[in-house]
Amino acid sequence: MCGIVGYVGPRQATPILMEGLARLEYRGYDSAGIAILGDDGTISVQKRAGKLSNLAGALGEHMLAGTQGIGHTRWATHGQPNDTNAHPHQDCRGDIALVHNGIIENYQELRDELRAQGHTFTSETDTEVLAHLIERATADGTKLADAVFHILPKLRGAYALVIMSRREPGVLVGARSNIPLIAGLGDGENYFASDITALLRQTRRMVTLHDGELAVVTASSLRIIAPDGTDVQRDAITVDWDAEMAEKGGYPHFLLKEMLEQPDAAQRALLGRIIATPAGGLAPKLPEFEAWAATGALPKITRVVLLACGTSYYASLIARAMIERWARLPVEPWIASEFRYADPVIGPDCLVVAITQSGETADTIAAIKLAKAAGVPIIGITNTVGSALTREVDATLFMQAGPEISVPATKTFVASVMVLTLLALSLAAARGTQPADERTALLQQVETLPTRMETILAVAEQPDNHIMAVARGLAGCQSAMFIGRGVGYAVAREGALKLKEVSYIHAEGYPAGELKHGPITLLDQHTPLVAIAIQSHTYEKVISNIQEVRARHARVIAVATEGDRLIAEHAEEVFFIPAVDELLAPTLAVIPLQLLAYYTAVERGCDIDQPRNLAKSVTVE
Numbered sequence: 001m002c003g004i005v006g007y008v009g010p011r012q013a014t015p016i017l018m019e020g021l022a023r024l025e026y027r028g029y030d031s032a033g034i035a036i037l038g039d040d041g042t043i044s045v046q047k048r049a050g051k052l053s054n055l056a057g058a059l060g061e062h063m064l065a066g067t068q069g070i071g072h073t074r075w076a077t078h079g080q081p082n083d084t085n086a087h088p089h090q091d092c093r094g095d096i097a098l099v100h101n102g103i104i105e106n107y108q109e110l111r112d113e114l115r116a117q118g119h120t121f122t123s124e125t126d127t128e129v130l131a132h133l134i135e136r137a138t139a140d141g142t143k144l145a146d147a148v149f150h151i152l153p154k155l156r157g158a159y160a161l162v163i164m165s166r167r168e169p170g171v172l173v174g175a176r177s178n179i180p181l182i183a184g185l186g187d188g189e190n191y192f193a194s195d196i197t198a199l200l201r202q203t204r205r206m207v208t209l210h211d212g213e214l215a216v217v218t219a220s221s222l223r224i225i226a227p228d229g230t231d232v233q234r235d236a237i238t239v240d241w242d243a244e245m246a247e248k249g250g251y252p253h254f255l256l257k258e259m260l261e262q263p264d265a266a267q268r269a270l271l272g273r274i275i276a277t278p279a280g281g282l283a284p285k286l287p288e289f290e291a292w293a294a295t296g297a298l299p300k301i302t303r304v305v306l307l308a309c310g311t312s313y314y315a316s317l318i319a320r321a322m323i324e325r326w327a328r329l330p331v332e333p334w335i336a337s338e339f340r341y342a343d344p345v346i347g348p349d350c351l352v353v354a355i356t357q358s359g360e361t362a363d364t365i366a367a368i369k370l371a372k373a374a375g376v377p378i379i380g381i382t383n384t385v386g387s388a389l390t391r392e393v394d395a396t397l398f399m400q401a402g403p404e405i406s407v408p409a410t411k412t413f414v415a416s417v418m419v420l421t422l423l424a425l426s427l428a429a430a431r432g433t434q435p436a437d438e439r440t441a442l443l444q445q446v447e448t449l450p451t452r453m454e455t456i457l458a459v460a461e462q463p464d465n466h467i468m469a470v471a472r473g474l475a476g477c478q479s480a481m482f483i484g485r486g487v488g489y490a491v492a493r494e495g496a497l498k499l500k501e502v503s504y505i506h507a508e509g510y511p512a513g514e515l516k517h518g519p520i521t522l523l524d525q526h527t528p529l530v531a532i533a534i535q536s537h538t539y540e541k542v543i544s545n546i547q548e549v550r551a552r553h554a555r556v557i558a559v560a561t562e563g564d565r566l567i568a569e570h571a572e573e574v575f576f577i578p579a580v581d582e583l584l585a586p587t588l589a590v591i592p593l594q595l596l597a598y599y600t601a602v603e604r605g606c607d608i609d610q611p612r613n614l615a616k617s618v619t620v621e
């Protein structure tokens with residue numbers, strides 16, 4: 001969850017590290033720090049609790065001088081988010097500096113052992129044991145890379161590490177296990193980073209490290225060493241994101257920019273994936289799925305298991321409805337952190353579809369590994385080239401949404417639902433469970449979704465718009481209830497998550513029919529109800545549920561379909577979306593709710609792109 005960046009080369013390291021950290025702050029913002037190896041052969045460390053701006057303030061005019069360094073933004077796991085626990089961490093003598101993302105589970109026993117041998121600890125972190133272990137391993141003159149290689153087997157847990165020693169100027173050592181780390185290749189200079197986005201201003205040539213590998217970087221070389229000690233040859237990939245894609249571009253928040261990019265993200269997710277058929281219809285075209293299906297695995301599949309967390313899980317609830325309706329396969333959506341410890345009944349007759357925009361979510365990756373060990377074929381959906389997911393699955397479908405920087409997911413939600421829609425239609429086509437003309441009609445509508453999103457988002461161009469006005473009313477509330485049925489329920493869950501994570505208003509997403517079984521007690525004039533009342537076969541049922549709530553004096557905000565003239569009788573406020581097939585409506589219905597959450601958070605003065613306690617990529621359990 002933390003962000004890491006490292007640099008070695010001819011230029012001053014501090015500005016490069018600070019620029020990289022600014023792009024990584026979405027990974028964690030409890031503290032930030034850098035360590036620089038200066039020309040005098042000493043390591044200087046500056047670190048501060050809180051946001052990167054605190055570190056920038058502490059550095060002031062006096063940037064630490066030196067052409068080699070490491071930096072870190074922290075999402076705290078062990079120890080308070082204060083200056084002392086901030087990374088980089090050092091050994092007793094200040095010879096070594098190290099940054100770490102992840103958790104060292106056996107840190108307490110290692111700490112006790114090192115203390116008994118006379119090592120002095122200054123922080124409460126699990127990370128500091130690593131600096132002391134390396135100090136001990138290099139005490140006899142062992143090279144840094146060899147020392148790191150030998151301590152790695154002692155570690156339990158997950159880590160990405162970058163380390164430097166003042167005794168070996170010009171060398172950075174990196175290592176990873178279950179946490180991403182990449183090396184960036186420049187011209188006479190090289191880098192380490194936890195994410196591609198940290199390096200986009202410097203280089204687009206990257207090499208992904210695999211689990212258990214160690215890498216030694218100098219200004220002119222990259223050496224990768226496998227866990228068995230052999231050298232690994234791996235070509236660099238050239239990333240096609242550019243630096244501007246990862247910048248705010250004049251918008252006050254990444255969240256607003258990324259919400260407005262949703263039509264483009266949807267378009268990119270569909271790019272080249274809908275083709276004309278010889279019969280004059282339309283068909284989905286997912287070559288990666290087709291290559292997997294061509295292995296003969298599909299006829300054996302009797303059910304589908306969907307694995308994901310958070311917003312990606314809500315995307316999977318929509319996928320369940322589509323796969324069951326069109327491909328007539330039973331589908332079980334699982335929250336990955338539950339699946340991995342549930343002793344699930346799975347085997348080669350299942351198809352797992354795993355959804356993770358980061359491709360690195362620890363629970364999702366662990367659940368994938370469990371399924372893989374049971375011989376289950378796995379299709380992965382991610383936005384991140386080279387991510388851990390891509391190495392574990394039988395086929396990867398990329399979202400192609402471009403970088404998403406704001407911690408709350410928006411455009412990757414829309415892009416993942418687009419890809420899942422095409423996958424559901426592909427499964428239906430391959431299984432022969434859907435008439436071709438129905439598929440064509442649906443795909444014709446799918447192609448219009450980006451334009452329809454634009455029409456909904458046009459409201460955001462108006463300086464004082466309707467959704468803002470509703471948000472002003474919502475901003476004073478303590479709690480809100482979201483309801484829906486079918487895919488509307490998935491939208492309700494996602495809408496509630498967006499509201500709570502950006503505005504800190506308690507929000508629950510419930511199946512509309514469940515309200516009367518308990519949660520309706522929470523509703524009164526202070527707790528608004530947000531109802532997904534789009535045209536569907538359960539529309540009238542949702543209206544009845546709204547009526548039950550109005551009888552309790554709750555204020556109703558509805559998302560409804562254009563042309564619904566009766567809805568105004570049932571709701572105080574209505575956000576309209578264009579009419580489409582009910583299973584295709586979620587990516588439209590979610591947009592007013594994203595905007596509502598955004599404007600409410602603005603009204604409440606919240607930290608929109610970096611909500612408290614969260615991080616973009618959840619690489620710990």
Ligand code: F6R
Binds near residue numbers: 360410
């Ligand atoms: C919410 C949000 C999180 C993520 C979740 C899974 O806005 O962003 O709930 O959806 O952490 O992340 P990925 O998709 O990277 O596995």
